[in-house]
Amino acid sequence: MEKIPVGILGATGMVGQQFVRLLSDHPWFEITALAASERSVGRTYREACQWVAPGEMPEAVEEMTVRRCEPNLPCRIVFSALPAEEAGPIEEEFAAAGYVVSSNARSHRYDPDVPLLIPEVNPGHLALIEVQRRRRAWKGFIVTCANCSTAQLVLALEPLRRAFGIKAISVVTMQALSGAGYPGVPSLSILDNVIPYIAGEEEKLEREPRKIWGELTQEGIAEAGVTISAQCHRVATRDGHLEAVSVKLGREAALEEVLAALEGFRSLPQELGLPSAPPRPIVVRREPDRPQPRLDREEGGGMSVVVGRVRKCPLLDYKMEILGHNTVRGAAGGAILNAELLVAQGYVS
Numbered sequence: 001m002e003k004i005p006v007g008i009l010g011a012t013g014m015v016g017q018q019f020v021r022l023l024s025d026h027p028w029f030e031i032t033a034l035a036a037s038e039r040s041v042g043r044t045y046r047e048a049c050q051w052v053a054p055g056e057m058p059e060a061v062e063e064m065t066v067r068r069c070e071p072n073l074p075c076r077i078v079f080s081a082l083p084a085e086e087a088g089p090i091e092e093e094f095a096a097a098g099y100v101v102s103s104n105a106r107s108h109r110y111d112p113d114v115p116l117l118i119p120e121v122n123p124g125h126l127a128l129i130e131v132q133r134r135r136r137a138w139k140g141f142i143v144t145c146a147n148c149s150t151a152q153l154v155l156a157l158e159p160l161r162r163a164f165g166i167k168a169i170s171v172v173t174m175q176a177l178s179g180a181g182y183p184g185v186p187s188l189s190i191l192d193n194v195i196p197y198i199a200g201e202e203e204k205l206e207r208e209p210r211k212i213w214g215e216l217t218q219e220g221i222a223e224a225g226v227t228i229s230a231q232c233h234r235v236a237t238r239d240g241h242l243e244a245v246s247v248k249l250g251r252e253a254a255l256e257e258v259l260a261a262l263e264g265f266r267s268l269p270q271e272l273g274l275p276s277a278p279p280r281p282i283v284v285r286r287e288p289d290r291p292q293p294r295l296d297r298e299e300g301g302g303m304s305v306v307v308g309r310v311r312k313c314p315l316l317d318y319k320m321e322i323l324g325h326n327t328v329r330g331a332a333g334g335a336i337l338n339a340e341l342l343v344a345q346g347y348v349s
């Protein structure tokens with residue numbers, strides 16, 4: 001198959017670099033455009049970008065000229081890694097002009113006609129694309145991926161929701177520095193410290209799962225009735241968000257049933273063999289001290305979530321630790337998997 005030309009908006013940032021890294025050797029997609037702010041426009045990618053992603057900057061992009069985020073880029077899909085304050089209108093311009101927009105930014109996540117997609121969880125929400133195009137008279141469309149801490153939480157709990165139902169979740173996050181972009185949190189604020197506040201994060205964690213788990217209706221998504229309480233912390237790890245989670249199930253379940261549901265989980269991306277789909281979306285560790293960010297974040301190339309310490313909770317039903325790679329599954333990798341599903345389901349012509 002001929003590769004599909006793709007562009008990256010916000011290509012010089014923390015998530016943009018992960019897009020470049022993950023797309024540079026992709027079997028279906030080829031990077032044909034890189035775009036960023038006025039600071040970078042007209043410079044080569046090598047000059048404009050302070051490369052901090054793993055490995056070397058891919059040779060193929062080094063001499064590409066960074067362009068403006070305007071809908072005249074030579075590609076069919078754009079991946080958006082723009083700051084939320086900028087992403088809203090720019091993504092709309094691209095969608096109106098006929099581009100498929102796969103976004104990381106929060107700007108359109110809650111729009112009733114925009115899918116907030118995790119391919120293993122709610123692929124059926126892609127039906128919103130037709131509603132979106134009709135309502136807005138766009139030739140293209142926007143699909144968003146969840147906030148990093150939401151993506152790993154919802155993916156890890158999906159098998160429990162399917163098997164037993166979920167009534168309530170308590171989640172305490174320990175979020176890595178890369179989640180704040182580059183250069184991010186000042187070193188003097190975070191060294192020897194934990195910051196018990198990340199602006200807007202708790203609201204996102206309490207809201208997004210309800211849309212992702214919501215039911216598709218004629219009017220849009222009817223949000224799921226799960227109660228979520230989130231407390232978010234910035235900690236001094238580089239990559240990988242760790243979450244301490246307690247969950248109240250819809251019905252009683254034995255520990256072995258819970259573990260079997262988690263370990264046996266496979267979904268549509270695995271059935272379709274999408275290139276970025278990890279063979280095991282959820283990896284369960286049985287050791288008492290795992291998962292750990294430094295040891296486990298690269299599981300499945302950063303696309304698997306790792307669950308450990310699954311045990312009875314005296315307050316709710318079960319508690320566990322959930323780890324996910326925030327800039328891979330929680331950002332660029334998630335948006336690429338979304339685009340692969342769009343291609344596989346015939347949404348990219």
Ligand SMILES: NC(=O)c1ccc[n+]([C@@H]2O[C@H](COP(=O)([O-])OP(=O)(O)OC[C@H]3O[C@@H](n4cnc5c(N)ncnc54)[C@H](OP(=O)(O)O)[C@@H]3O)[C@@H](O)[C@H]2O)c1
Nearest residue numbers: 010012013014015036037040081082084105179181182331
């Ligand atoms: N980091 C994570 O773990 C994570 C996870 C999930 C979602 N996200 C979301 O992904 C997006 C990017 O985050 P990040 O961490 O990569 O941020 P970042 O490191 O600050 O990068 C921002 C990028 O956007 C570009 N940009 C800034 N202002 C612009 C403008 N006015 N017009 C065009 N381009 C502009 C920057 O270009 P210059 O270099 O030219 O300034 C840079 O390429 C955000 O919406 C964030 O919330 C991040």
